[in-house]
Amino acid sequence: MTDEQPAAAKLEKICLDNECQDHWNELPAELARFTSKFVYCPFCSEELNLQCSACKESLTSKDYKFCPWCGLQFQE
Ligand SMILES: [Zn+2]
Ligand SMILES: [Zn+2]
Numbered sequence: 001m002t003d004e005q006p007a008a009a010k011l012e013k014i015c016l017d018n019e020c021q022d023h024w025n026e027l028p029a030e031l032a033r034f035t036s037k038f039v040y041c042p043f044c045s046e047e048l049n050l051q052c053s054a055c056k057e058s059l060t061s062k063d064y065k066f067c068p069w070c071g072l073q074f075q076e
Helices: 017-024
Strands: 007-016 047-050 073-075
Touching: none
Parallel strands: 007 073
Antiparallel strands: 007 047
16 A cells, blocks of 8 residues: 555746746745735735646636646645
8 A cells, every 4th residue: 555645736826927936936935835825916016826836727716626727636
């Protein structure tokens, strides 16, 4: 019996602005854990896009339990 972890993905919030991407990449890990709760970009105040961390497809609801594009389960 293998102790295999099921593959899982995360809901990610991203700003589509390239300059913001640099800021986001520099966020400390403690803070990066909370970015999925963000609604607006803290660097440009644009509304964030929701995406799957595994397949990077955009999502329309944060209430999804599974990615509709790649089928992976979302974890908190
Ligand atoms: Zn931004
Ligand atoms: Zn996905």
